[in-house]
Amino acid sequence: xxxxxxxxxxxMIEPGKLMRTSIDVxxxxxxxxxxxxxxxGVCHTDVGYFYDGVPTVTKPPLTLGHEIAGRVVAGVEGLxxxxxxxxxxxxxxxxxxxxxxxxNRCLKQAMPGNSLGIYGGFASHIPVPAxxxxxxxxxxxxxxxxxxxxxxxxxxxxQAAKRANIQxxxxxxxxxxxxxxxxxxxxxxxxxxxxxxxxxxRNKEKLERSLEFGATHTISTQDKSIxxxxxxxxxxxxxxxxxxxxxxxxxxxxxxIGQEISLELLTFVSKLLIVGFGTSKSEFMFSRLMAFDxxxxxxxxxxxxxxxxxxxxxxxxxxxxxxxxxxRPMSQIEDAFKASHAGNLMKRIVLTPDF
Amino acid sequence: xxxxxxxxxxxMIEPGKLMRTSIDVxxxxxxxxxxxxxxxGVCHTDVGYFYDGVPTVTKPPLTLGHEIAGRVVAGVEGLxxxxxxxxxxxxxxxxxxxxxxxxNRCLKQAMPGNSLGIYGGFASHIPVPAxxxxxxxxxxxxxxxxxxxxxxxxxxxxQAAKRANIQxxxxxxxxxxxxxxxxxxxxxxxxxxxxxxxxxxRNKEKLERSLEFGATHTISTQDKSIxxxxxxxxxxxxxxxxxxxxxxxxxxxxxxIGQEISLELLTFVSKLLIVGFGTSKSEFMFSRLMAFDxxxxxxxxxxxxxxxxxxxxxxxxxxxxxxxxxxRPMSQIEDAFKASHAGNLMKRIVLTPDF
Numbered sequence: 001x002x003x004x005x006x007x008x009x010x011x012m013i014e015p016g017k018l019m020r021t022s023i024d025v026x027x028x029x030x031x032x033x034x035x036x037x038x039x040x041g042v043c044h045t046d047v048g049y050f051y052d053g054v055p056t057v058t059k060p061p062l063t064l065g066h067e068i069a070g071r072v073v074a075g076v077e078g079l080x081x082x083x084x085x086x087x088x089x090x091x092x093x094x095x096x097x098x099x100x101x102x103x104n105r106c107l108k109q110a111m112p113g114n115s116l117g118i119y120g121g122f123a124s125h126i127p128v129p130a131x132x133x134x135x136x137x138x139x140x141x142x143x144x145x146x147x148x149x150x151x152x153x154x155x156x157x158x159q160a161a162k163r164a165n166i167q168x169x170x171x172x173x174x175x176x177x178x179x180x181x182x183x184x185x186x187x188x189x190x191x192x193x194x195x196x197x198x199x200x201x202r203n204k205e206k207l208e209r210s211l212e213f214g215a216t217h218t219i220s221t222q223d224k225s226i227x228x229x230x231x232x233x234x235x236x237x238x239x240x241x242x243x244x245x246x247x248x249x250x251x252x253x254x255x256x257i258g259q260e261i262s263l264e265l266l267t268f269v270s271k272l273l274i275v276g277f278g279t280s281k282s283e284f285m286f287s288r289l290m291a292f293d294x295x296x297x298x299x300x301x302x303x304x305x306x307x308x309x310x311x312x313x314x315x316x317x318x319x320x321x322x323x324x325x326x327x328r329p330m331s332q333i334e335d336a337f338k339a340s341h342a343g344n345l346m347k348r349i350v351l352t353p354d355f
Numbered sequence: 356x357x358x359x360x361x362x363x364x365x366x367m368i369e370p371g372k373l374m375r376t377s378i379d380v381x382x383x384x385x386x387x388x389x390x391x392x393x394x395x396g397v398c399h400t401d402v403g404y405f406y407d408g409v410p411t412v413t414k415p416p417l418t419l420g421h422e423i424a425g426r427v428v429a430g431v432e433g434l435x436x437x438x439x440x441x442x443x444x445x446x447x448x449x450x451x452x453x454x455x456x457x458x459n460r461c462l463k464q465a466m467p468g469n470s471l472g473i474y475g476g477f478a479s480h481i482p483v484p485a486x487x488x489x490x491x492x493x494x495x496x497x498x499x500x501x502x503x504x505x506x507x508x509x510x511x512x513x514q515a516a517k518r519a520n521i522q523x524x525x526x527x528x529x530x531x532x533x534x535x536x537x538x539x540x541x542x543x544x545x546x547x548x549x550x551x552x553x554x555x556x557r558n559k560e561k562l563e564r565s566l567e568f569g570a571t572h573t574i575s576t577q578d579k580s581i582x583x584x585x586x587x588x589x590x591x592x593x594x595x596x597x598x599x600x601x602x603x604x605x606x607x608x609x610x611x612i613g614q615e616i617s618l619e620l621l622t623f624v625s626k627l628l629i630v631g632f633g634t635s636k637s638e639f640m641f642s643r644l645m646a647f648d649x650x651x652x653x654x655x656x657x658x659x660x661x662x663x664x665x666x667x668x669x670x671x672x673x674x675x676x677x678x679x680x681x682x683r684p685m686s687q688i689e690d691a692f693k694a695s696h697a698g699n700l701m702k703r704i705v706l707t708p709d710f
Binding site for chain 1: 452643644
């Protein structure tokens with residue numbers, strides 16, 4: 001554990017182009033630490049920045065990557081040597097939005113790999129503000145790099161579940177239930193007491209797997225229209241005598257089809273949480289929300305205050321991460337980006353530094 | 356005050372056709388009363404049923420009208436002789452939705468002039484459940500028929516304001532601020548402490564009037580694109596140094612243009628309340644809600660528990676009704692429907708029985 005001469009990194013020098021390079025270790029300001037990266041997850045958002053024209057706040061060149069676990073090697077005295085998870089969204093904690101408890105959408109927030117200057121997780125080290133780091137006191141033998149996915153992939157669905165106020169006995173529907181966010185959304189919903197967790201996705205093999213991780217029923221969208229999916233959902237609800245109202249739907253795909261299915265399933269006093277990001281538009285009769293007294297709630301990131309709760313759920317194995325994580329050396333970043341963009345992965349890739 | 360031999364009424368015998376007729380006074384069940392109608396407001400919803408193909412729950416023939424004030428003439432002993440406002444939506448008070456505090460969207464609810472059998476407000480009398488009637492103890496000289504608009508036209512915006520949790524210092528934007536719901540939405544927002552109440556509508560004369568009733572600034576949409584309206588809003592916000600986040604937008608038009616303007620104004624940690632009803636569809640990038648951590652909340656009717664609060668605001672003149680009510684004899688119902696459908700009224704028409 002020591003402060004390196006340089007930070008080694010895979011920089012996005014422009015969208016679509018990565019370069020292995022070294023950058024200076026910055027002077028740490030008061031309240032900052034330098035974290036030696038143990039692992040950084042490859043998120044759909046990174047791939048969006050890299051391939052799909054989604055702009056980063058810091059213009060390239062910058063290092064992508066915002067799902068980071070690692071060890072503090074310099075900075076705030078009491079933290080040196082600690083293992084930490086870096087929240088994907090670091091609020092300023094000093095503005096009216098933060099004061100209102102919505103720090104996850106603080107406008108001065110720093111997001112590694114986007115708006116934390118040029119620094120991101122696909123690197124040997126990263127300088128970050130220390131205030132909101134989630135310290136890992138005892139990871140019960142789970143390798144630290146597996147905990148990288150707590151930042152974003154698990155905490156974003158957790159924040160959505162909190163916003164939806166999932167309760168014992170709830171009926172939960174998840175579109176994209178087998179994807180990077182969905183595999184945790186099913187487990188979180190189950191851990192919060194949902195009676196039914198209906199997993200909607202295309203891939204039947206992945207849907208089968210979801211039944212071991214919180215889902216109680218699956219609906220494949222393969223070769224079906226939106227109305228087919230709706231009718232299958234209704235038939236299942238009827239067969240199980242489930243209420244036709246008060247459904248909590250979590251849209252985790254960010255795709256047009258995922259959004260349109262979830263809008264179609266909206267009903268009286270229901271909530272639709274938009275958890276996945278995408279750039280498509282959908283047509284919708286907004287007055288249906290009025291007739292249904294229903295809500296569509298967008299949810300961005302997760303306030304750092306929830307990280308310790310989420311970490312506890314992971315360490316208690318109420319949320320299992322190991323089956324959904326594929327550890328690879330960071331030198332394979334280009335292949336990892338390609339594979340993530342293709343979208344057929346069974347597991348989320350976490351890259352570990354091998355500079 | 357006596358029980359009549361027959362109820363006199365203007366029935367909708369089929370959409371687009373009214374007929375003056377008499378119907379039997381039903382046997383009142385336990386917990387029901389017969390109300391002698393003092394006045395019944397003509398709502399956009401009635402006009403939707405009559406002209407625009409919106410289906411009623413009870414198929415015609417039925418009497419329309421759900422904004423009713425009147426006097427109890429039979430039924431529950433303790434209520435006889437009392438002046439009452441009949442909530443536009445009467446929950447069953449005996450189901451999980453009611454138990455959760457969302458009785459305004461109870462699925463077994465009865466709405467006069469829609470789902471309360473054949474009975475509605477455009478009549479001499481109406482039988483209704485007594486449980487949720489709002490008793491008017493002292494109307495301070497305001498004619499009873501003016502209070503008809505408390506049911507729906509004032510309470511629906513009030514419920515929306517409650518759902519949005521309007522607070523001291525809030526920035527409120529209202530599309531359709533000069534319409535049947537909007538004229539009360541501006542006053543309610545101001546009464547709840549909003550610092551800015553920005554009224555958006557087409558008609559400049561009505562917008563001018565809104566400045567006397569809660570609005571702090573107006574934007575006319577006349578001859579402007581959605582982007583023009585947005586730019587004007589932003590320029591005003593900038594000139595007044597208003598925050599660019601946390602806006603509470605109330606869409607009161609139910610029209611495509613109103614909805615699209617309000618969607619365009621959505622920003623970080625903002626809320627859009629859908630208060631007006633219409634059947635048009637709009638295209639929207641739902642992921643914007645995620646990026647903004649923002650919400651779109653549909654709101655239907657109002658739980659009866661809020662009626663006494665709203666009545667008090669009216670009697671205290673924090674919400675003024677007299678300038679927005681046009682009392683006409685019920686025999687002019689056909690003209691009143693036509694005028695409401697044309698949509699150029701400065702005031703809401705309340706019809707008083709003259710059978």
